[in-house]
Amino acid sequence: MxxxxxxxxxxxxxxxxxxxxxxxxxxxxxxxxxxxxxxxxxxxxxxxxxxxxxxxxxxxxxxxxxxxxxxxxxxxxxxxxxxxxxxxxxxxxxxxxxxxDTITQINLDFVHDVCYVGMHDLDRSLDAGKPLGLQALGPWPTLYEGLSSLPEPAKTSWFAFDHFYSDTSFPAILRDVFSSGARQLMDIGANTGKFSRAALAHDAQVQLHLVDLPQQLAVADITLREAGVRERAHLHPVDMLDPAAPFPAGMDVVWMSQFLSCFSEPVIASILQRAAKALAHDGQVLIMDTFWDRQRYDIAAYCLINTSPYFTAMASGNSKVYESTDYIRLCEEAGLRLVSARDDIGYCHSLLRFAKA
Missing domain, CATH: 1.10.10.10 (Winged helix-like DNA-binding domain superfamily/Winged helix DNA-binding domain)
Structure with a gap:
């Protein structure tokens, strides 16, 4: 670097x-x-x-x-x-x-409504490796269990923050996702189902496998039903923290967007190992995320670096906004090799494409 x-x-x-x-x-x-x-x-x-x-x-x-x-x-x-x-x-x-400026306002609301009070416990969270500031919002062990039931205005501000960065990128990467002619596509960390909905609308033949916590899949189920594409979607509730919980096999493409940053490196390693096992013979893993080391402008790197303490105090206690080299290293350890990298997607995303080594 x-x-x-x-x-x-x-x-x-x-x-x-x-x-x-x-x-x-x-x-x-x-x-x-x-x-x-x-x-x-x-x-x-x-x-x-x-x-x-x-x-x-x-x-x-x-x-x-x-x-x-x-x-x-x-x-x-x-x-x-x-x-x-x-x-x-x-x-x-x-x-x-x-x-x-929309992005400034979204960042202000996110910091105030989601992070501000709980950030007082950042020191304890860093020492304990747990999101002890999350108690300001609810009783969950991590924020992800409580996403669907966050109090307002934290809920609105969290989803506005999350979707603003990801939604601007989805239209730009669908050709990348389907460039290999994928028919079995897995969305790990499906969240509210926005990417799955876009993918199903883009290709009328694809079968979409959504992998996430049960409460998140319930929200995604509503999203897909409202869009009229539920019949080609398959929901797989999985606890990502359980290394023994497998992902559905035979996938042409495994997709992860703004997802791995929710976890510590050991958990990321476990997820990548299971993702590699889920691939069909010529399958690929596509990871889209916000890597602070691949940003063209300092303003983007600044915002991303300073999102990491949110993960510490409020979200998981042990995750962050990573450098791209971290993901590449962990993928290599999981038996995957980097095929290509594309930057400047949306506001600050990069897309890493991996195949079996």
Whole structure:
């Protein structure tokens, strides 16, 4: 892997100290900026345009007191979300991103609604190897058992986060999935069945085998019935953590999307070994995921790297956003060889294709 740094090549000690303070006060800045967005302050400034608004003018609307406006907007000022010119606040470029950029809003909601409270237990989760922050949302041993019954707004924000990244990629990879003429296709980690639905709609001959926990398959079953493609779908409830639980055999293609990152390396190794055994003679394993080491832009790598602590504190306690080299190594140990790799799919996905070694 190439050397990597997110800081400027030449950074003064003063600048480095300022960056350190941004980290120290990061959670406070996050909440103030989110308040300004959710409560309409940023929208009011956007509507005012270049003339901006004073605190008194904003307070005159009756929506906020002068105290609230000063506390929140001054923090937004320090974060570059707004500007202050001649006593009047104006929306800055970062503020426009918060106000209008979908991916920024989805990330903000995910961090606030799913991660924020539980992240207080990150230290204990790291030490124990268990998602101890998950208790902020429910009593499950991992988040995956509780996905279908997460409280709101965490449930909506989790699925919005998950689907936004994956859904943009599905249309771009269906030709890859069916390039070998697959007739028996297995979707491991089928989740809500969105990929399976797309695959069944793309090819009228394929038989789709969905492998996941029973509660997730129940949701996928509804998705496929509503789409009118349930007759070619076969549901296989499997506990991924049980290395003795086999996958259905004779598969032309085994598909996994944003799935292996939910598990520790030993569990990934077990899943890959079972996937390899499930392949037909010329079958292939296709893995689509978000690898931080294969990103073209630092912004994508930054977001992916900082999703890993969510897996620690909230999801599983022992998984993360991996480097592609981790998957390649584990696949090789499972008797698979890398055939090809395709990057820049959707927002930040890569597709790794493996065949039997």
């Amino acid at each position: 190439q050397d990597k740094s997110f800081s400027p090549e030449r950074q003064s000690a003063f600048d480095a100290r300022f960056e350190a303070q941004k980290i120290a006060f990061g959670p406070i800045v996050f909440q103030c900026v989110r308040y300004a967005w959710k409560r309409g302050m940023l929208q009011a400034l956007a509507e005012a345009g270049d003339t901006g608004l004073s605190v008194d003018e904003l307070a005159a609307t009756g929506r906020w007191t002068p105290y609230v406006l000063k506390v929140v907007l001054e923090t937004c000022l320090s974060a570059g979300v707004v500007q202050l010119r001649a006593g009047r606040y104006q929306l800055d470029k970062t503020g426009y991103c918060v106000l209008s």
